[in-house]
Amino acid sequence: MISIQEADFNVQDEMDAFRTDCPNIGAICCFTGLVREFGDRSDLTGMFLEHYPGMTEKALQSIIDQAHERWPINQVRVIHRVGELKMSDQIVFVGVSSAHREASFSACEFIMDYLKVDAPFWKKELTSSSSDWVEEKGTDQKRAERWKK
Amino acid sequence: MKILFFASLRERLQCDQETFNDITGISTAQDVVDRLSERGAPWDTALENGKILVSINQEMASLNSAVNADDEIAFFPPVTGG
Numbered sequence: 263m264i265s266i267q268e269a270d271f272n273v274q275d276e277m278d279a280f281r282t283d284c285p286n287i288g289a290i291c292c293f294t295g296l297v298r299e300f301g302d303r304s305d306l307t308g309m310f311l312e313h314y315p316g317m318t319e320k321a322l323q324s325i326i327d328q329a330h331e332r333w334p335i336n337q338v339r340v341i342h343r344v345g346e347l348k349m350s351d352q353i354v355f356v357g358v359s360s361a362h363r364e365a366s367f368s369a370c371e372f373i374m375d376y377l378k379v380d381a382p383f384w385k386k387e388l389t390s391s392s393s394d395w396v397e398e399k400g401t402d403q404k405r406a407e408r409w410k411k
Numbered sequence: 412m413k414i415l416f417f418a419s420l421r422e423r424l425q426c427d428q429e430t431f432n433d434i435t436g437i438s439t440a441q442d443v444v445d446r447l448s449e450r451g452a453p454w455d456t457a458l459e460n461g462k463i464l465v466s467i468n469q470e471m472a473s474l475n476s477a478v479n480a481d482d483e484i485a486f487f488p489p490v491t492g493g
Contacts, residue, residue, distance in 0.1 A: 295493055311492065312418050314485060317469035342492065354493050374493060382466075383492020384418035395419040398462075398489035 263338075264322045266313055268345040271355055276339055280359045287336050291366035292357035293374050297347050300396075305389045308348040314382040318342075325376040329358070333365040338373065342383060372409055378402040412480055414443060417487035423457045434480050440465045441474040443484055462489055 265271075273294055280290045297309050326338045341355040356374050360366040385396040414429040421427050429447070437443055448455040457463075465472050466485045478484060 313492070314415070314417055314466075314469070314487065317466060317485070320469050378493040379490065380471075381492050382417070382487060382490050384488065385491045386418075395422075395488070396491040398491055402493075 263340075264319055264326070265341045266315070266318055266344055267341065268343060270343070270352060271341045273352075273355065276341070276355060276357055279339070280337055280357060284336065284359065286361060287359040288361050289363040289366045290357060290359045291363070291370040292355065293370055294352055295354040295374075297349050297351045297353055299349070300387055303387060303389070305391075306349065306387055307390055308346060308351070308388045309353075310346050310386040310388060310393065311342075311344045311353070312384045312386070313342070313344050318382050321381045322377065325373055325380060328376070329369040329373050332372065333360065333369045334362075335360045335365050335369045338369070340373065340377070342377075342381075344383070346388070375402075375406045375409065379406045412437070412443070412478065413483045414447075415483065415485040417485065419488050420457060420463060420486055423453055425453075434478075438477060439474065440467065440472060440476050440478055440484060443478060444474065444486075458486065460488075463487070464489060 277290055299306055322340050329335060336359040339357040343353055356370050358366040358370045379402050387394050387396060412431040412434050416424050416427055437446060444458050448458055463486055465474060467476055467478060468483050
């Protein structure tokens with residue numbers, strides 16, 4: 263299930279949902295991304311996140327479908343927040359359940375790596391005096407490309 | 412034809428959406444860029460940026476991709492979510 267929302271999320275609630283009526287899962291792997299200080303921007307007060315309604319959900323579903331094709335995983339949950347966020351706020355949650363840990367570890371990392379390069383979200387850094395759109399990072403492209411090997 | 416702009420490109424153009432009712436002479440996404448660029452600044456400089464991405468009907472595309480009258484075209488900078 264995919265949710266794009268302004269509201270915060272509760273990681274424990276998401277973990278509990280994976281375990282409901284799923285006696286066949288033996289592993290849940292989850293990742294939570296946070297707003298953090300960025301490089302030399304120690305004056306950062308938060309971030310603004312924009313997305314492309316409709317296309318973002320389609321792009322995320324395509325990434326999840328690819329993960330299902332590659333690994334024997336059970337459920338996938340992706341939550342991505344949009345709008346204005348403060349320092350240390352939760353931005354993104356990716357959770358994957360499976361019978362054994364290897365599949366959920368790998369699929370969680372795969373989904374997160376492709377979310378960074380394929381899903382239409384844009385971050386803007388906010389300080390008390392300015393706002394600047396974040397530039398893409400080559401390291402994110404490299405992380406996604408290593409799954410093609 | 413509906414044309415959308417996002418993030419830094421939307422701010423630079425001060426425009427989030429355009430509609431082309433007459434698409435005579437437009438057959439590719441590049442033709443859409445050329446039509447918009449005829450307006451001059453800031454359209455020509457903002458859209459000539461080689462890093463601008465294009466989608467057609469919410470699927471990633473290229474400037475050479477074919478477009479039709481009822482398509483939703485979007486232009487945006489490289490994504491930075493997560």
